[in-house]
Amino acid sequence: MAIRRTDLLRTLATVFLLLCPMAIAICRISMAAFDVERIAPNPGYRVSLRVFFETPSDTVRVRAHLPQNEPNLILGTRWTDTDLANSDEVYRGGNRRWEWWGETEGRGKVETSFTAIAKNVTYEIAPSFRVPGPLSDPTLPFLESTETIQVDHPAIAALAEELAPRGAPAADALARIYDFCGGLPELGTSEHPGLVVAEDAVGTLEALEGTALGKARLFAALVRHQGFPARMVHGLVMEPGPDRNATSWVEVRLGPSWVPFCIDEDLFARTDGRLVPFCRGDVRLVEANPIHTSKVHFDVARTFGVRGRLIEGSEKAASSWLGVWGALEESGIPLNILCLLLMIPFGAFICVVIRNLLGLRTFGFFLPMLIAIGATHSGLPWALAAFLIVNGWVYLFRFAAEPLRLLHYPKVAVILTSTVGAVLGLAAIGAVFGNVNLAHVTFLPIVVLTFATEQFSTIMEEEGPREVLKVIVMTLIGISLAYFVMSSQSMQRFALTFPESVLILVLFDVLIGSWTGVRLLEYIRFRRLLSPEPAVTHV
Numbered sequence: 209m210a211i212r213r214t215d216l217l218r219t220l221a222t223v224f225l226l227l228c229p230m231a232i233a234i235c236r237i238s239m240a241a242f243d244v245e246r247i248a249p250n251p252g253y254r255v256s257l258r259v260f261f262e263t264p265s266d267t268v269r270v271r272a273h274l275p276q277n278e279p280n281l282i283l284g285t286r287w288t289d290t291d292l293a294n295s296d297e298v299y300r301g302g303n304r305r306w307e308w309w310g311e312t313e314g315r316g317k318v319e320t321s322f323t324a325i326a327k328n329v330t331y332e333i334a335p336s337f338r339v340p341g342p343l344s345d346p347t348l349p350f351l352e353s354t355e356t357i358q359v360d361h362p363a364i365a366a367l368a369e370e371l372a373p374r375g376a377p378a379a380d381a382l383a384r385i386y387d388f389c390g391g392l393p394e395l396g397t398s399e400h401p402g403l404v405v406a407e408d409a410v411g412t413l414e415a416l417e418g419t420a421l422g423k424a425r426l427f428a429a430l431v432r433h434q435g436f437p438a439r440m441v442h443g444l445v446m447e448p449g450p451d452r453n454a455t456s457w458v459e460v461r462l463g464p465s466w467v468p469f470c471i472d473e474d475l476f477a478r479t480d481g482r483l484v485p486f487c488r489g490d491v492r493l494v495e496a497n498p499i500h501t502s503k504v505h506f507d508v509a510r511t512f513g514v515r516g517r518l519i520e521g522s523e524k525a526a527s528s529w530l531g532v533w534g535a536l537e538e539s540g541i542p543l544n545i546l547c548l549l550l551m552i553p554f555g556a557f558i559c560v561v562i563r564n565l566l567g568l569r570t571f572g573f574f575l576p577m578l579i580a581i582g583a584t585h586s587g588l589p590w591a592l593a594a595f596l597i598v599n600g601w602v603y604l605f606r607f608a609a610e611p612l613r614l615l616h617y618p619k620v621a622v623i624l625t626s627t628v629g630a631v632l633g634l635a636a637i638g639a640v641f642g643n644v645n646l647a648h649v650t651f652l653p654i655v656v657l658t659f660a661t662e663q664f665s666t667i668m669e670e671e672g673p674r675e676v677l678k679v680i681v682m683t684l685i686g687i688s689l690a691y692f693v694m695s696s697q698s699m700q701r702f703a704l705t706f707p708e709s710v711l712i713l714v715l716f717d718v719l720i721g722s723w724t725g726v727r728l729l730e731y732i733r734f735r736r737l738l739s740p741e742p743a744v745t746h747v
Contacts, residue, residue, distance in 0.1 A: 218722055225715035229708035248705040249512040249543060251697060252284070252325035253446040255484070256507040259318045261496050268292065269309040270318050270496040273487035275443070276304040281484060284323030291316035303487040323511055326446065330478040331467045333379040340435030341374030350437035350461065356408040356490055357425050357440075359432045363413055368433040378462065382431065382469070383476065389427045390471045393417040420472035424456040425490075427471060437461035442493050443485040444506055445473055452506045454493050457483070510697060512543040512704060543704065548581065550703040551694045553710045555580060557717060558690045564720050567727030568682040571660035576686030583691050591691075592684055594634055599664050599680070601630040606665050 259270055270292065277283050288295070293310035308318050342365075343351060353359035371388060372381030395407075395417045407422035409429035418426065421442075428438040438460045445455055457470035467477050475483070486493055494504050555577030562568045562576065570576055583591035605626045606619075614622065668676045693699060703709060726734070 218718065221718055222715060225711050225718065229706070229711040232708040233706050249701060250325045251481075251701065252282075252323055252511050253448070253484070254321060254323050254509045254511045254544075255444065255446075256319065256321040256505075256509075257494070258503075258505040258507070259494060259496060260315075260503045260505075261317070262315045263312060263496075264314075266311055267309065268312050268316065268496060269307060270494070271305055271307050271492075272318070272320070272494045273303050273305050273442070273491065274320070274322070275324060275484055275486050278485075280327045280329050280479065282325045284325070286320060286322035288318070288320040290318040290320075292318065301489055301491075303489065303491065305487075324446070324484050326479065326481045326484055328479060328481045331462070331465060333382070333462060333467070333477060335377060335379070337378035337462055339372045339374055339376045339378055339381045342433060343435050348437070350439050351432050351435070353429075353432075354490060357429045357432065358408060358410045359429050361410050361429075364409060364426075364429045365433055367413065368430045371430065372434045374434070378436075381434070382436075382460065385427060385430045386469055386471065386476055389423045389430075390474065392423055392426075395419045395422065421456040423471045424458050427469060428458045431458070431460055439466070439488050440490050441468070441485045441488050442491070443483060443487075444508065446482040446484055446508055448508050448510050450505070450507045452508050454486075454506065459488070512547065512701065547700050547704055548584075550707055550710065551700060552577070552581075553713045554699065554703065555690045555694050557713045558693055559686070560717055560720055562682075562686045562689065564723070565727060567729035568686055569679050570683040570686045571663050571679060575660050576683065576690045577694070579687045580690035580694050583687070584695050588688065588691050588695075592687060594631070595684075595687070596680070597634065598627060598630050599660075602627055603665055603668065 257272060257274075259272070261268060261270065274286075275281060275283055288306075288308075290308050291310075291312060292308040295306065295308045298305045298307060306320070351359070353361075358364055367388075368385075371384040392412065393416070395415070407419055407425065409422070409426040412418035412422035412426045424440060428440060431438045438458050440456060441459055442454060442456050444452060455470070455472045457468055457472065457475075459466040459468050461467075468479055468483065469476060470479075470483060473480075473483070556574065559570075559574055559577050562570065563573060579591055579595060586594070602623055606623060609619065609622060664676060664679075667679060
């Protein structure tokens with residue numbers, strides 16, 4: 209009777225956990241007119257600008273150009289942390305510039321951060337567009353010759369006439385100029401990362417090599433000479449990581465549109481959702497004065513934005529409601545935090561699969577998931593390395609403290625303190641040597657790691673080093689599997705779009721919990737006993 213009741217409850221739970229999320233998802237999609245994009249968060253980026261400076265003066269002024277909302281770029285919440293007391297926002301020449309100033313004691317910092325969602329746009333250059341040729345008035349806006357874009361230089365004029373003769377199809381002419389500039393060897397990175405350096409068009413042409421800035425200026429000079437209005441753009445390519453370098457590209461006016469050409473990223477008349485313009489014109493991204501030295505860092509990380517921010521009017525309110533997370537984001541709760549919470553059930557499901565289906569033995573049931581969460585800040589290789597180093601350190605510390613004959617809980621407290629010291633030591637080493645990923649090992653769950661290392665020591669004493677090595681390998685496999693699932697942007701976007709999908713995970717957990725079969729490693733270990741014996745033939 210009890211077995212029948214259990215089977216009935218399992219059946220009812222299975223039906224509920226299967227039909228309920230499906231019904232919720234279908235209802236939400238139908239309310240969005242079957243347009244999933246209206247309820248899905250948009251992949252975006254969080255950009256952090258950090259300026260560290262030293263100055264001989266009592267006062268300092270720091271200026272930085274920052275992006276502004278455009279048809280193809282949506283900006284989110286911005287915050288600032290600085291040692292300077294005053295700030296102001298200035299719009300000049302179509303650019304948005306923030307200024308910070310105040311008294312300082314010789315050194316200080318300015319740190320600002322914002323979120324950005326850029327769109328993918330591809331431009332078609334109409335066959336009717338032709339090369340205008342040199343204009344009679346070269347002082348028109350975006351056609352003039354400057355100190356760094358020498359439109360009227362003889363070498364520029366001769367090359368422009370050769371690559372883009374008057375009357376030629378604009379698409380073909382621009383492609384030839386683009387290929388010429390893109391084919392020049394890379395000169396190397398600036399010794400001041402993040403700052404726009406002075407490299408002119410003629411210098412790049414004479415050297416037949418240059419940086420992204422020099423090639424962009426050469427491209428602008430060539431197209432301007434042939435009558436195409438062109439302007440410089442400085443910004444970032446959204447590649448996640450610390451200390452990203454600024455880059456430069458050119459926008460050419462073709463009809464009503466400014467069409468981008470980014471030689472550095474091989475983007476001809478298109479963007480791919482990674483180009484974020486900070487300013488237009490030959491201006492510096494960041495400058496500070498008076499200073500002795502300055503360091504500029506751009507850090508980029510992946511994030512999400514609610515699509516309701518991209519829509520105006522009544523559609524925005526509907527989209528925020530359908531997307532579930534709109535109101536929460538408007539109240540100041542970052543989507544990254546919500547995403548992390550939603551990915552925990554996925555990580556827990558991976559732990560269930562690891563233990564109940566694969567039969568892997570790990571240090572603690574949820575340890576792979578928790579280490580995977582910490583690895584999202586430091587990166588998987590550094591998280592695995594820190595896990596091994598801390599385990600080794602704690603084992604040696606435990607072995608050294610053994611003669612003290614401490615009781616269990618005081619001993620665990622001492623081990624926890626030593627674990628904190630080991631993790632902070634690794635973070636300090638990373639900070640000293642400029643390794644940001646290693647410095648982020650402080651995000652690892654230290655308390656859980658302590659109990660895991662205690663289990664490590666127990667297995668070493670009771671079962672020997674061979675078994676410990678096997679458990680370490682299995683734990684590293686579990687951490688890697690959990691990390692790849694939980695850090696997948698596609699999986700994160702799916703969870704934010706359909707949060708009811710966690711009920712499906714509960715269903716799988718129930719099914720696995722009801723399964724009493726042989727686990728994979730057990731099957732491999734006992735395959736000879738499980739395989740049927742061959743029939744014995746008596747002669």
